[in-house]
Amino acid sequence: MYFKNQVNFGHILSILAIVIIPLLIWGFSVEAMRKDVERNTNDITEIKSEAKEIKLQNTKNHNEVMDKLHEIELQLKDKKDRE
Incomplete structure (x- = not known):
């Protein structure tokens, strides 16, 4: 006979499984x-650090190119002035 106050361990395990899984x-x-x-x-x-390094390198290269162009x-x- 099954009473309402009896604990069915199968139900408890299934509820735990439904919650725990x-x-x-x-x-x-x-x-x-x-x-x-x-x-x-x-x-x-x-x-970000690589981008900073690339930006610094690009700035350095740009400055070098601008210096050479100025030269x-x-x-x-000077060549035109001599002519």
């Missing part, structure tokens, strides 16, 4: 997302 899945997915965000943050930081202009001007 989704929580475990959610926990693992959140952990995976956290690792992805951390990896992406590191990648973004690395890309060539001066040489051409």
Whole structure:
């Protein structure tokens, strides 16, 4: 005979499984997302530092090119003045 106040362990286990399994899945997915965000943050930081280095190199190259162009202009001007 089954009374309302008797505990059916099968029901308790099924309720626990219904609660615990989704929580475990959610926990693992959140952990995976956290690792992805951390990896992406590191990648973004690395890309920013590389972009700064490239910008500095480009500025240096631009300045060198402008200096050489100025030298060539001066040489051409001197050549015209001599003629």
